[in-house]
Amino acid sequence: MLELIPDFLQDFFEEFANPQKRIFVGYLLSAFVVALVWLCIAERDSAKAAIKKIFDKNVWLSTSSLADFKIILVNRVIMSGTAAALVTQITISTFLYKLLHGQALIEPLALHFISAGSVAVIFTVFFFVFDDFSRFYVHRLMHRVPVLWAFHQVHHSAETMTPFTIFRTHPIEGFIFTLRTSVVQGIVISVFLFLFGSKVDLITVYGASVGVVIFHSLGSNLRHSHIKIRYPRTIELFFISPGQHQIHHSTEKRHFDKNFGVALAVWDLIFGSLSYSEDRTHKFGLTTKFGEKHNLLHLYIEPFKAAVRIIKQTKVTRGPQGWF
Amino acid sequence: MNKLVKTSILTASFLYIGASGASAADDVYANFPITLKDYDGSSKTSESYGGQMARHMLHNGLKKAASSGDLAKMEMYFNGAESVAILDPKSSDKFPVKQTKVEELSKGKTLIKKTYKGRVIGWPGNMTGAEVIQFMMKKASAAPKGVDLITGYNYPQLISKFTMGAVFYNQACTNYLGDKKLSSASKPNDAPYKKGAKYTGKEHVWDEAFGYWGAAAHTLTLSPKQSYEVAKKKNLTAADYNKDGVVDAGTEMTYAHAYYASGFDKGGKTNYLETVTRAFLTGRETITSAKGQKLGWNGRNGGKGIIKQAAIICSNWEKVIAEAVFKYAGSVYKDLENMKENMDDAKMFGKYVKHWGELKGFALALEAGKADRSAIANKLTGLMGYGPWLPNMSQVVDVSANGNYVKDESSSLQSYQMHMLKIQKLMVDEFGIKARNNDMLGSMGDLAAKLGGSGYAEND
Numbered sequence: 001m002l003e004l005i006p007d008f009l010q011d012f013f014e015e016f017a018n019p020q021k022r023i024f025v026g027y028l029l030s031a032f033v034v035a036l037v038w039l040c041i042a043e044r045d046s047a048k049a050a051i052k053k054i055f056d057k058n059v060w061l062s063t064s065s066l067a068d069f070k071i072i073l074v075n076r077v078i079m080s081g082t083a084a085a086l087v088t089q090i091t092i093s094t095f096l097y098k099l100l101h102g103q104a105l106i107e108p109l110a111l112h113f114i115s116a117g118s119v120a121v122i123f124t125v126f127f128f129v130f131d132d133f134s135r136f137y138v139h140r141l142m143h144r145v146p147v148l149w150a151f152h153q154v155h156h157s158a159e160t161m162t163p164f165t166i167f168r169t170h171p172i173e174g175f176i177f178t179l180r181t182s183v184v185q186g187i188v189i190s191v192f193l194f195l196f197g198s199k200v201d202l203i204t205v206y207g208a209s210v211g212v213v214i215f216h217s218l219g220s221n222l223r224h225s226h227i228k229i230r231y232p233r234t235i236e237l238f239f240i241s242p243g244q245h246q247i248h249h250s251t252e253k254r255h256f257d258k259n260f261g262v263a264l265a266v267w268d269l270i271f272g273s274l275s276y277s278e279d280r281t282h283k284f285g286l287t288t289k290f291g292e293k294h295n296l297l298h299l300y301i302e303p304f305k306a307a308v309r310i311i312k313q314t315k316v317t318r319g320p321q322g323w324f
Numbered sequence: 325m326n327k328l329v330k331t332s333i334l335t336a337s338f339l340y341i342g343a344s345g346a347s348a349a350d351d352v353y354a355n356f357p358i359t360l361k362d363y364d365g366s367s368k369t370s371e372s373y374g375g376q377m378a379r380h381m382l383h384n385g386l387k388k389a390a391s392s393g394d395l396a397k398m399e400m401y402f403n404g405a406e407s408v409a410i411l412d413p414k415s416s417d418k419f420p421v422k423q424t425k426v427e428e429l430s431k432g433k434t435l436i437k438k439t440y441k442g443r444v445i446g447w448p449g450n451m452t453g454a455e456v457i458q459f460m461m462k463k464a465s466a467a468p469k470g471v472d473l474i475t476g477y478n479y480p481q482l483i484s485k486f487t488m489g490a491v492f493y494n495q496a497c498t499n500y501l502g503d504k505k506l507s508s509a510s511k512p513n514d515a516p517y518k519k520g521a522k523y524t525g526k527e528h529v530w531d532e533a534f535g536y537w538g539a540a541a542h543t544l545t546l547s548p549k550q551s552y553e554v555a556k557k558k559n560l561t562a563a564d565y566n567k568d569g570v571v572d573a574g575t576e577m578t579y580a581h582a583y584y585a586s587g588f589d590k591g592g593k594t595n596y597l598e599t600v601t602r603a604f605l606t607g608r609e610t611i612t613s614a615k616g617q618k619l620g621w622n623g624r625n626g627g628k629g630i631i632k633q634a635a636i637i638c639s640n641w642e643k644v645i646a647e648a649v650f651k652y653a654g655s656v657y658k659d660l661e662n663m664k665e666n667m668d669d670a671k672m673f674g675k676y677v678k679h680w681g682e683l684k685g686f687a688l689a690l691e692a693g694k695a696d697r698s699a700i701a702n703k704l705t706g707l708m709g710y711g712p713w714l715p716n717m718s719q720v721v722d723v724s725a726n727g728n729y730v731k732d733e734s735s736s737l738q739s740y741q742m743h744m745l746k747i748q749k750l751m752v753d754e755f756g757i758k759a760r761n762n763d764m765l766g767s768m769g770d771l772a773a774k775l776g777g778s779g780y781a782e783n784d
Binding site: 022088094101127168173177190204 | 738769
């Protein structure tokens with residue numbers, strides 16, 4: 001086990017230098033700038049007061065946030081040892097690519113006449129939208145399927161939020177997210193290579209998808225924070241604001257199961273779960289019984305116990321139709 | 325103290341320079357001592373592969389002759405003759421070559437006697453390797469500049485690429501590095517290769533295989549780019565290892581599959597040229613270190629043993645040919661794509677049939693190796709056919725009893741393009757090739773890397 005420590009720590013710190021990752025130092029910096037501008041202009045704080053608010057020690061050093069940091073380390077060790085066993089996007093895309101060649105409905109390279117530049121734009125946009133939808137849908141399932149909620153509640157047990165709260169995730173949920181990524185990328189890669197051949201490419205900025213760079217540069221990290229940035233309602237119909245995601249973490253009953261979206265709000269609009277942001281302070285966390293919310297052992301063990309209890313229940317209160 | 329430090333640094337520098345020089349010399353396939361016990365001749369070195377280099381000259385000449393459409397000339401290079409001129413590499417002011425006649429390298433050599441004896445699957449008519457080349461030569465003589473636009477056959481390319489496999493690759497990997505010649509009983513290391521020879525049986529067997537590879541003796545002192553430039557006659561400095569002002573066509577040039585290996589390796593993804601050449605050098609050093617005695621278990625089966633080195637050589641050599649099949653399948657795909665704009669563009673069609681000839685030639689060459697590749701050959705033939713797809717939607721499907729081509733309706737252009745992609749995929753699946761020039765499949769790996777993984781347990 002000891003030999004893993006340098007590797008997983010190295011992996012984690014490398015993420016700060018990787019524009020494909022949400023905690024890339026550039027995105028954290030841009031989130032700071034967005035928060036500073038918002039507090040100074042929208043909330044009329046002085047720069048000094050704004051900075052004090054952004055780095056509020058009651059948030060960053062709270063028991064909840066300290067638990068987030070501990071979970072990062074524990075998850076790194078767990079995922080380092082097990083992630084390799086998960087199916088990769090290459091395995092899935094190779095399998096699907098072969099499958100597509102076995103069907104007769106659509107000719108391979110049916111859209112190869114489209115120029116390489118256009119293919120890159122189509123691929124980049126399609127991947128961003130498809131990936132965002134899959135994130136929305138998996139997130140929705142995490143809330144609506146009781147066994148999945150048993151694990152997702154670990155994330156919702158956070159009572160203060162920082163950009164690092166994204167890592168407050170139970171490993172079982174982590175595996176589900178990894179699998180989602182593999183499936184989505186596997187599908188997109190195989191279908192596009194089948195239809196467009198070697199013209200397929202992703203438009204990137206500093207090695208990351210242009211969609212990802214724009215989304216994260218505009219302060220996506222603030223969705224897990226106490227800075228209540230809100231967009232005009234017309235924009236919140238299409239794009240999720242940090243304030244909207246904070247509603248998702250609110251303990252108020254009327255906010256439950258709202259705003260599952262990541263970048264695009266249209267999915268919530270279509271599935272009837274959209275809620276606009278509100279100009280008020282929200283309390284974050286769980287209202288259900290979860291026990292010691294920030295005890296590490298409890299955070300890892302309790303979801304398994306809850307899942308077993310749910311599976312053992314003979315009466316299913318909501319059928320599959322209700323979950324999806 | 326200061327003086328002592330300076331002295332130490334100087335000594336260390338000289339030692340380093342001396343060591344570097346020694347290691348460079350060690351990386352040259354030359355100057356192997358005579359180990360044969362009873363040798364009483366005047367030679368000081370035992371390596372000898374002039375016959376193989378003469379055959380490289382014959383192959384280069386055959387390709388040039390095929391472009392001229394002169395059957396007698398083609399037969400001269402294929403069957404061998406007295407006083408045959410070297411057509412390539414031809415001496416010039418910028419790239420002076422030492423030899424002008426094939427016999428200056430070795431006398432009495434032919435290609436026909438050393439051509440693959442098996443039946444060729446990928447060419448119509450159930451012919452042996454030599455019969456295929458003779459058939460192609462005859463057809464080339466009836467086509468302007470050796471290119472038949474009615475059937476889409478570019479004979480200089482077909483003849484050249486197939487001959488490299490059917491002679492060089494076949495002789496090296498099925499004969500000289502084959503199980504029989506590497507066995508203890510055949511061509512032993514404690515006896516001369518033949519009466520009066522300066523080399524042992526195993527030394528010469530190994531040298532002959534090296535000669536067919538086509539690498540310059542000093543290849544390991546060059547970068548892949550330099551070896552490539554040498555083959556293209558564009559880098560005299562890199563070629564002229566002994567600095568005598570001329571390039572020795574027998575030891576200082578890059579030919580055939582070694583040239584293709586350098587082409588793939590300069591892309592940076594592969595290391596075929598060095599891997600194969602180093603395995604040849606290691607094997608030769610193992611044989612030399614036996615000092616004229618029979619090779620022991622270690623010399624045959626150990627890490628530096630000749631069986632292990634032969635396996636490295638032939639598997640990588642085969643990959644080089646598979647890389648070429650992959651590359652030209654991609655070229656054909658692109659040519660067809662361009663032809664869609666204007667089917668009557670003669671220049672574009674000429675480019676297409678040239679690439680197809682290269683593709684077919686290399687595909688046929690894969691059949692001539694040590695391993696049984698008949699299943700792959702059948703798949704390749706099914707995908708590319710006996711002849712190229714033609715704009716009038718026809719394709720050669722057979723050869724009649726009197727030697728005429730038989731044509732039939734072909735599949736659609738799009739379907740044929742798809743077959744090219746399947747060929748590329750087949751090469752990746754069967755041979756695990758890495759250079760993948762002209763990759764038309766797109767790289768799943770590259771795309772996946774750009775999209776990025778999910779990272780560790782991140783919530784939304």
